[in-house]
Amino acid sequence: MTTAAHAILFAGGDAEPHIAPIQVRDPRAGEVLVRMTAAGVCHSDLHVLNGDWPFDHRIALGHEGAGIVAAVGENVDLAVGDQVVLSWYAPCGRCEACVDGKSWLCAESGAIGNGLPDGTTPLTADDGEEVRPYLGVGTFSEYALVPRAAVVKVPSEVPAPVAALIGCSIATGIGAVLNTADVRAGQTAVVVGAGGVGQAIILGLKLAGASKIIAVDLSEDRLEIARQLGATDTVLGSDPDAVDRVRGIAGGSGVDFAFDAIGVPQVTEGIVAYVKSGGAVVLVGMPSRDAEVSIKPWRLIVSGQRILGCNYGSSRPQVDFAKIARLYLAGQLPLDLMVGERIPQARAVEAVHALTQPVGKRKIVDFTIN
Ligand SMILES: [Zn+2]
Numbered sequence: 364m365t366t367a368a369h370a371i372l373f374a375g376g377d378a379e380p381h382i383a384p385i386q387v388r389d390p391r392a393g394e395v396l397v398r399m400t401a402a403g404v405c406h407s408d409l410h411v412l413n414g415d416w417p418f419d420h421r422i423a424l425g426h427e428g429a430g431i432v433a434a435v436g437e438n439v440d441l442a443v444g445d446q447v448v449l450s451w452y453a454p455c456g457r458c459e460a461c462v463d464g465k466s467w468l469c470a471e472s473g474a475i476g477n478g479l480p481d482g483t484t485p486l487t488a489d490d491g492e493e494v495r496p497y498l499g500v501g502t503f504s505e506y507a508l509v510p511r512a513a514v515v516k517v518p519s520e521v522p523a524p525v526a527a528l529i530g531c532s533i534a535t536g537i538g539a540v541l542n543t544a545d546v547r548a549g550q551t552a553v554v555v556g557a558g559g560v561g562q563a564i565i566l567g568l569k570l571a572g573a574s575k576i577i578a579v580d581l582s583e584d585r586l587e588i589a590r591q592l593g594a595t596d597t598v599l600g601s602d603p604d605a606v607d608r609v610r611g612i613a614g615g616s617g618v619d620f621a622f623d624a625i626g627v628p629q630v631t632e633g634i635v636a637y638v639k640s641g642g643a644v645v646l647v648g649m650p651s652r653d654a655e656v657s658i659k660p661w662r663l664i665v666s667g668q669r670i671l672g673c674n675y676g677s678s679r680p681q682v683d684f685a686k687i688a689r690l691y692l693a694g695q696l697p698l699d700l701m702v703g704e705r706i707p708q709a710r711a712v713e714a715v716h717a718l719t720q721p722v723g724k725r726k727i728v729d730f731t732i733n
Pocket residue numbers: 405406407408426427531532
Protein backbone atom coordinates (compact mmCIF):
# COMPACT_ATOMS: atom_id res chain seq x y z
CA MET A 364 0.00 0.00 0.00
CA THR A 365 0.99 3.60 -0.47
CA THR A 366 -0.20 7.00 0.70
CA ALA A 367 -0.92 9.69 -1.87
CA ALA A 368 0.66 13.07 -1.19
CA HIS A 369 1.81 16.24 -2.85
CA ALA A 370 5.48 17.15 -2.79
CA ILE A 371 7.69 19.93 -4.12
CA LEU A 372 9.81 18.19 -6.74
CA PHE A 373 13.08 19.47 -8.18
CA ALA A 374 14.75 17.74 -11.12
CA GLY A 375 18.03 19.67 -10.87
CA GLY A 376 19.81 22.08 -13.18
CA ASP A 377 17.64 24.88 -14.51
CA ALA A 378 14.40 23.00 -13.89
CA GLU A 379 11.83 24.93 -11.90
CA PRO A 380 10.62 23.12 -8.78
CA HIS A 381 6.91 22.42 -8.80
CA ILE A 382 4.20 20.84 -6.72
CA ALA A 383 3.32 17.34 -7.91
CA PRO A 384 1.58 14.18 -6.68
CA ILE A 385 3.71 11.36 -5.29
CA GLN A 386 3.14 8.02 -3.61
CA VAL A 387 4.71 7.27 -0.23
CA ARG A 388 5.14 3.62 0.65
CA ASP A 389 4.00 2.19 3.98
CA PRO A 390 6.40 1.97 6.93
CA ARG A 391 8.38 -1.22 7.40
CA ALA A 392 10.05 -2.37 10.60
CA GLY A 393 11.78 0.54 12.30
CA GLU A 394 10.11 3.17 10.10
CA VAL A 395 7.56 5.92 10.69
CA LEU A 396 5.04 7.57 8.37
CA VAL A 397 4.61 11.21 9.35
CA ARG A 398 1.75 13.47 8.26
CA MET A 399 3.49 16.81 8.02
CA THR A 400 1.93 19.77 9.82
CA ALA A 401 4.56 22.47 9.32
CA ALA A 402 7.86 22.95 7.50
CA GLY A 403 10.36 25.77 7.68
CA VAL A 404 11.80 27.38 4.56
CA CYS A 405 15.56 27.18 5.09
CA HIS A 406 18.59 28.36 3.14
CA SER A 407 19.78 24.80 2.58
CA ASP A 408 16.85 24.38 0.18
CA LEU A 409 18.02 27.45 -1.74
CA HIS A 410 21.53 25.93 -1.98
CA VAL A 411 19.95 23.02 -3.85
CA LEU A 412 18.02 25.23 -6.27
CA ASN A 413 21.13 27.36 -6.87
CA GLY A 414 23.16 24.30 -7.80
CA ASP A 415 25.59 24.88 -4.90
CA TRP A 416 24.98 21.28 -3.84
CA PRO A 417 24.16 19.42 -7.06
CA PHE A 418 22.45 16.02 -7.13
CA ASP A 419 22.02 13.55 -9.97
CA HIS A 420 18.47 12.60 -9.05
CA ARG A 421 15.06 14.19 -8.65
CA ILE A 422 14.35 15.23 -5.08
CA ALA A 423 11.40 16.20 -2.94
CA LEU A 424 12.51 19.45 -1.30
CA GLY A 425 12.31 20.53 2.33
CA HIS A 426 14.39 19.41 5.29
CA GLU A 427 13.04 21.31 8.32
CA GLY A 428 9.68 20.15 9.61
CA ALA A 429 7.38 18.53 12.08
CA GLY A 430 4.27 16.41 11.93
CA ILE A 431 2.07 13.79 13.48
CA VAL A 432 2.80 10.07 13.42
CA ALA A 433 0.33 8.54 10.95
CA ALA A 434 1.56 4.94 10.98
CA VAL A 435 4.48 2.94 12.33
CA GLY A 436 6.25 -0.25 11.33
CA GLU A 437 7.23 -3.01 13.74
CA ASN A 438 9.60 -2.24 16.59
CA VAL A 439 8.83 1.46 16.76
CA ASP A 440 8.28 3.01 20.19
CA LEU A 441 5.91 5.72 18.96
CA ALA A 442 2.12 5.87 18.75
CA VAL A 443 -0.11 7.17 15.99
CA GLY A 444 -0.91 10.77 16.93
CA ASP A 445 2.44 11.58 18.56
CA GLN A 446 3.93 14.91 17.52
CA VAL A 447 7.43 14.52 16.10
CA VAL A 448 10.19 16.80 14.85
CA LEU A 449 12.06 15.48 11.83
CA SER A 450 15.83 15.33 11.94
CA TRP A 451 17.57 15.67 8.58
CA TYR A 452 20.59 13.66 9.64
CA ALA A 453 19.26 10.33 10.84
CA PRO A 454 22.25 8.65 12.49
CA CYS A 455 22.98 4.93 12.03
CA GLY A 456 23.47 4.46 15.78
CA ARG A 457 26.28 1.96 15.21
CA CYS A 458 29.34 3.72 13.74
CA GLU A 459 32.21 4.99 15.88
CA ALA A 460 30.87 8.58 15.92
CA CYS A 461 27.38 7.45 16.93
CA VAL A 462 28.67 5.17 19.67
CA ASP A 463 30.83 8.08 20.86
CA GLY A 464 27.71 10.25 21.22
CA LYS A 465 28.53 12.42 18.20
CA SER A 466 25.70 11.44 15.91
CA TRP A 467 26.11 14.63 13.85
CA LEU A 468 29.35 13.07 12.57
CA CYS A 469 27.70 9.74 11.68
CA ALA A 470 29.55 8.17 8.77
CA GLU A 471 26.74 5.85 7.74
CA SER A 472 23.66 8.09 7.57
CA GLY A 473 21.67 7.70 4.38
CA ALA A 474 20.53 11.30 4.69
CA ILE A 475 23.31 12.89 2.65
CA GLY A 476 22.40 10.58 -0.24
CA ASN A 477 18.80 11.81 0.08
CA GLY A 478 17.44 8.43 1.02
CA LEU A 479 16.79 5.86 3.69
CA PRO A 480 19.64 4.17 5.61
CA ASP A 481 19.70 1.33 3.04
CA GLY A 482 20.10 3.83 0.20
CA THR A 483 16.60 3.36 -1.22
CA THR A 484 13.79 5.90 -1.41
CA PRO A 485 10.21 5.45 -0.21
CA LEU A 486 8.83 7.97 -2.72
CA THR A 487 7.57 7.45 -6.26
CA ALA A 488 6.34 10.13 -8.65
CA ASP A 489 3.08 9.56 -10.47
CA ASP A 490 5.07 8.91 -13.67
CA GLY A 491 6.46 5.83 -11.93
CA GLU A 492 9.98 7.25 -11.57
CA GLU A 493 11.67 7.39 -8.20
CA VAL A 494 11.93 10.59 -6.18
CA ARG A 495 14.40 10.97 -3.33
CA PRO A 496 13.51 12.89 -0.14
CA TYR A 497 15.94 15.76 0.44
CA LEU A 498 18.26 14.80 3.31
CA GLY A 499 16.11 11.74 3.87
CA VAL A 500 13.08 13.73 4.99
CA GLY A 501 11.67 15.94 2.17
CA THR A 502 9.59 18.00 4.57
CA PHE A 503 7.68 20.05 1.97
CA SER A 504 5.74 16.85 1.19
CA GLU A 505 2.42 16.18 2.88
CA TYR A 506 3.77 12.86 4.14
CA ALA A 507 7.31 11.73 5.00
CA LEU A 508 8.45 8.13 5.44
CA VAL A 509 11.54 8.04 7.62
CA PRO A 510 13.56 5.77 9.90
CA ARG A 511 12.79 5.97 13.62
CA ALA A 512 16.14 7.71 14.14
CA ALA A 513 14.91 10.63 12.01
CA VAL A 514 12.06 11.61 14.32
CA VAL A 515 12.07 13.00 17.83
CA LYS A 516 8.89 12.99 19.88
CA VAL A 517 7.99 16.37 21.39
CA PRO A 518 4.99 17.30 23.55
CA SER A 519 1.80 18.18 21.69
CA GLU A 520 1.83 21.56 23.49
CA VAL A 521 4.68 22.72 21.24
CA PRO A 522 3.03 24.59 18.32
CA ALA A 523 3.70 22.92 14.96
CA PRO A 524 5.67 25.88 13.48
CA VAL A 525 8.00 25.94 16.49
CA ALA A 526 8.41 22.16 16.35
CA ALA A 527 9.27 22.45 12.65
CA LEU A 528 12.00 25.02 13.24
CA ILE A 529 13.53 22.93 16.02
CA GLY A 530 14.40 20.44 13.27
CA CYS A 531 17.02 22.63 11.61
CA SER A 532 17.53 26.33 12.31
CA ILE A 533 16.80 26.22 16.03
CA ALA A 534 18.75 23.03 16.75
CA THR A 535 21.64 24.39 14.69
CA GLY A 536 21.69 27.83 16.30
CA ILE A 537 21.08 26.78 19.89
CA GLY A 538 23.47 23.85 19.49
CA ALA A 539 26.18 26.09 18.04
CA VAL A 540 26.09 28.06 21.29
CA LEU A 541 25.54 25.30 23.86
CA ASN A 542 27.29 22.35 22.21
CA THR A 543 29.90 23.53 19.71
CA ALA A 544 31.06 26.73 21.41
CA ASP A 545 29.99 25.91 24.98
CA VAL A 546 29.42 29.60 25.74
CA ARG A 547 29.54 30.45 29.45
CA ALA A 548 27.58 33.11 31.32
CA GLY A 549 29.18 36.52 30.97
CA GLN A 550 31.08 35.79 27.77
CA THR A 551 30.70 37.98 24.69
CA ALA A 552 29.71 37.09 21.15
CA VAL A 553 29.06 38.52 17.73
CA VAL A 554 26.60 36.88 15.35
CA VAL A 555 27.24 37.71 11.70
CA GLY A 556 24.02 37.11 9.79
CA ALA A 557 20.65 37.48 11.52
CA GLY A 558 18.62 35.10 9.36
CA GLY A 559 16.98 31.98 10.79
CA VAL A 560 20.11 30.32 12.16
CA GLY A 561 21.54 33.65 13.34
CA GLN A 562 18.29 34.38 15.16
CA ALA A 563 18.48 31.00 16.92
CA ILE A 564 22.11 31.70 17.87
CA ILE A 565 20.99 34.96 19.47
CA LEU A 566 18.33 33.11 21.49
CA GLY A 567 20.94 30.54 22.50
CA LEU A 568 23.37 33.24 23.62
CA LYS A 569 20.67 34.86 25.72
CA LEU A 570 19.86 31.48 27.27
CA ALA A 571 23.56 30.91 28.01
CA GLY A 572 23.85 34.29 29.74
CA ALA A 573 26.18 36.01 27.27
CA SER A 574 26.85 39.56 28.46
CA LYS A 575 27.19 41.04 24.98
CA ILE A 576 25.23 39.69 22.03
CA ILE A 577 26.18 41.75 19.01
CA ALA A 578 24.30 41.15 15.76
CA VAL A 579 25.83 42.16 12.42
CA ASP A 580 23.72 42.12 9.26
CA LEU A 581 23.37 44.07 6.03
CA SER A 582 19.63 44.47 6.64
CA GLU A 583 18.15 46.95 9.12
CA ASP A 584 15.03 44.78 9.16
CA ARG A 585 17.05 41.81 10.34
CA LEU A 586 18.85 43.91 12.96
CA GLU A 587 15.48 44.99 14.36
CA ILE A 588 14.47 41.32 14.63
CA ALA A 589 17.81 40.61 16.32
CA ARG A 590 17.05 43.25 18.96
CA GLN A 591 13.61 41.73 19.58
CA LEU A 592 15.27 38.36 20.14
CA GLY A 593 17.78 39.66 22.65
CA ALA A 594 20.75 41.17 20.81
CA THR A 595 22.26 43.76 23.14
CA ASP A 596 23.85 45.69 20.26
CA THR A 597 23.57 45.75 16.49
CA VAL A 598 25.98 46.89 13.79
CA LEU A 599 25.25 47.28 10.09
CA GLY A 600 27.50 44.96 8.12
CA SER A 601 28.07 47.66 5.51
CA ASP A 602 29.62 49.96 8.14
CA PRO A 603 33.32 50.23 7.19
CA ASP A 604 34.15 50.39 10.90
CA ALA A 605 32.05 47.32 11.77
CA VAL A 606 35.00 45.35 13.16
CA ASP A 607 36.22 48.19 15.38
CA ARG A 608 32.70 48.89 16.57
CA VAL A 609 32.09 45.26 17.53
CA ARG A 610 35.45 45.00 19.29
CA GLY A 611 34.71 48.24 21.11
CA ILE A 612 31.29 47.06 22.29
CA ALA A 613 32.94 43.90 23.62
CA GLY A 614 35.45 45.91 25.64
CA GLY A 615 38.13 46.70 23.07
CA SER A 616 39.94 43.41 22.68
CA GLY A 617 37.27 41.54 20.73
CA VAL A 618 34.62 38.94 21.48
CA ASP A 619 34.96 35.49 22.98
CA PHE A 620 33.00 33.94 20.12
CA ALA A 621 32.19 35.03 16.57
CA PHE A 622 29.44 33.03 14.89
CA ASP A 623 29.41 32.97 11.09
CA ALA A 624 25.75 32.34 10.30
CA ILE A 625 26.14 33.14 6.61
CA GLY A 626 28.83 30.93 5.07
CA VAL A 627 30.02 33.28 2.34
CA PRO A 628 33.85 33.20 1.95
CA GLN A 629 34.18 36.99 2.34
CA VAL A 630 32.40 36.84 5.69
CA THR A 631 34.28 33.76 6.86
CA GLU A 632 37.66 35.33 6.06
CA GLY A 633 36.83 38.56 7.83
CA ILE A 634 35.27 37.10 10.94
CA VAL A 635 38.51 36.22 12.74
CA ALA A 636 39.11 39.96 13.17
CA TYR A 637 36.23 40.18 15.66
CA VAL A 638 37.68 37.58 18.02
CA LYS A 639 39.95 38.28 20.97
CA SER A 640 43.01 36.23 21.86
CA GLY A 641 41.90 32.85 23.08
CA GLY A 642 38.52 33.27 21.42
CA ALA A 643 36.90 31.17 18.75
CA VAL A 644 35.18 31.49 15.41
CA VAL A 645 32.24 29.15 14.98
CA LEU A 646 31.38 28.33 11.36
CA VAL A 647 27.65 27.60 11.20
CA GLY A 648 26.26 28.99 7.92
CA MET A 649 26.73 26.51 5.10
CA PRO A 650 28.88 27.53 2.10
CA SER A 651 28.79 25.97 -1.35
CA ARG A 652 30.74 22.71 -1.49
CA ASP A 653 33.74 24.15 -3.33
CA ALA A 654 34.05 27.40 -1.34
CA GLU A 655 37.58 28.26 -0.20
CA VAL A 656 38.93 30.88 2.19
CA SER A 657 42.42 31.97 3.13
CA ILE A 658 43.48 32.56 6.71
CA LYS A 659 46.69 33.60 8.44
CA PRO A 660 47.69 30.62 10.59
CA TRP A 661 50.43 32.63 12.32
CA ARG A 662 47.79 34.91 13.77
CA LEU A 663 45.71 31.99 15.01
CA ILE A 664 48.75 30.42 16.67
CA VAL A 665 50.07 33.48 18.46
CA SER A 666 46.57 34.52 19.52
CA GLY A 667 45.49 31.07 20.60
CA GLN A 668 42.38 31.42 18.47
CA ARG A 669 40.30 28.52 17.26
CA ILE A 670 38.03 27.89 14.31
CA LEU A 671 35.22 25.46 15.09
CA GLY A 672 33.11 23.75 12.46
CA CYS A 673 29.50 23.33 13.52
CA ASN A 674 27.28 20.90 11.64
CA TYR A 675 23.66 20.75 12.83
CA GLY A 676 24.64 22.47 16.09
CA SER A 677 26.71 19.41 17.07
CA SER A 678 23.29 18.09 18.10
CA ARG A 679 22.20 14.65 19.18
CA PRO A 680 18.61 15.06 18.00
CA GLN A 681 16.99 12.63 20.44
CA VAL A 682 18.57 14.50 23.35
CA ASP A 683 18.83 18.07 22.11
CA PHE A 684 15.49 18.50 20.29
CA ALA A 685 13.69 17.23 23.39
CA LYS A 686 15.74 19.58 25.59
CA ILE A 687 14.93 22.56 23.37
CA ALA A 688 11.21 21.69 23.51
CA ARG A 689 11.39 21.57 27.33
CA LEU A 690 13.15 24.93 27.49
CA TYR A 691 10.49 26.40 25.20
CA LEU A 692 7.63 25.03 27.30
CA ALA A 693 9.36 26.31 30.45
CA GLY A 694 9.36 29.82 28.98
CA GLN A 695 13.15 30.01 28.74
CA LEU A 696 13.42 30.01 24.95
CA PRO A 697 10.91 32.34 23.23
CA LEU A 698 11.01 30.44 19.96
CA ASP A 699 7.68 31.90 18.79
CA LEU A 700 9.65 35.07 18.03
CA MET A 701 11.35 33.25 15.14
CA VAL A 702 8.13 32.18 13.43
CA GLY A 703 7.25 34.28 10.39
CA GLU A 704 4.51 34.21 7.80
CA ARG A 705 2.56 30.98 7.39
CA ILE A 706 2.07 29.98 3.78
CA PRO A 707 0.28 27.13 2.00
CA GLN A 708 2.33 24.31 0.45
CA ALA A 709 1.66 25.73 -3.01
CA ARG A 710 3.76 28.80 -2.14
CA ALA A 711 6.80 26.86 -0.89
CA VAL A 712 8.85 27.35 -4.06
CA GLU A 713 8.20 31.08 -4.09
CA ALA A 714 9.29 31.20 -0.45
CA VAL A 715 12.56 29.37 -1.15
CA HIS A 716 13.38 31.82 -3.95
CA ALA A 717 12.52 34.71 -1.62
CA LEU A 718 15.37 33.64 0.69
CA THR A 719 17.65 35.71 -1.54
CA GLN A 720 15.99 38.76 0.08
CA PRO A 721 17.48 39.11 3.56
CA VAL A 722 14.36 40.31 5.33
CA GLY A 723 11.86 39.03 7.83
CA LYS A 724 11.47 35.90 9.89
CA ARG A 725 11.30 32.25 8.92
CA LYS A 726 8.42 31.45 6.55
CA ILE A 727 6.48 28.35 7.54
CA VAL A 728 4.73 26.00 5.14
CA ASP A 729 1.52 25.32 7.05
CA PHE A 730 -0.11 22.15 5.74
CA THR A 731 -3.42 23.08 7.35
CA ILE A 732 -4.00 26.08 5.06
CA ASN A 733 -4.58 26.28 1.31
ZN1 LIG B 1 18.04 24.02 7.28
